[in-house]
């Protein structure tokens with residue numbers, strides 16, 4: 001067994017995203033195993049990546065790092081199944097929305113190191129944003145291991161676990177807000193008479209260009225916005241309408257609602 005051995009439990013969308021990201025980032029396929037409930041899906045992953053597909057207990061028994069990538073409602077059963085097989089010193093990384101490190105720790109051998117992760121879907125194109133939080137038995141080396149694992153699919157930040165509901169509201173759900181704005185701008189282009197394909201191309205490239213400027217210049221968004229807002233010009237006419245319609249306030253309220261919903265789901269009260 002390699003000290004790098006990683007077991008990915010759950011070969012769905014995020015499990016496959018992580019597996020393919022790790023292989024693209026240079027991990028050798030012999031260091032990764034995956035588990036999957038549906039045999040047809042297991043065969044598909046084995047064929048596509050040449051990865052070994054094991055059952056959960058076998059996979060965990062040989063792993064230094066175990067990543068749980070099942071739906072939150074499947075976590076309790078999965079943890080009960082693997083508890084007896086977790087190796088001493090192994091790290092368990094949980095990618096299940098709303099599942100706390102305490103929930104995972106309670107179901108595993110005392111002292112097991114656990115890291116909780118909130119990823120987002122751009123991980124599919126290696127541009128993910130993952131926030132990681134240490135559990136109570138996690139040291140700097142465990143956190144570094146989790147960070148290097150997730151860096152295969154994008155950026156990683158470390159946050160205290162009490163911030164995870166806010167993280168869910170901002171970067172976890174964030175891609176959906178951006179897609180929503182993109183949809184609205186494409187519709188606006190059609191309203192103004194542009195062919196739909198042209199409108200789509202204009203909006204997608206504008207988003208990509210603006211995002212690249214933000215990242216590459218490091219400028220504050222206010223500075224970049226002011227560069228396209230000439231006095232009494234077209235941009236100011238549009239921005240005034242957004243202010244009149246309280247779009248900025250709506251974003252604040254929307255993300256508070258997402259944060260509150262995340263809290264409700266984590267506490268099991270919904």
Ligand SMILES: NC(=O)c1ccc[n+]([C@@H]2O[C@H](COP(=O)([O-])OP(=O)(O)OC[C@H]3O[C@@H](n4cnc5c(N)ncnc54)[C@H](OP(=O)(O)O)[C@@H]3O)[C@@H](O)[C@H]2O)c1
Nearest residue numbers: 010012013014036037069070071072096097119120121172
């Ligand atoms: N922030 C985000 O944007 C984001 C995005 C995606 C996912 N996530 C998190 O990532 C996790 C996985 O999501 P997903 O979209 O990848 O879900 P998914 O596509 O449903 O994948 C989960 C996979 O695990 C399998 N599975 C369930 N229980 C299992 C078990 N005991 N042993 C082995 N395999 C098992 C499922 O099989 P079945 O099909 O038979 O159930 C399914 O193939 C979720 O907890 C979610 O909260 C977050």
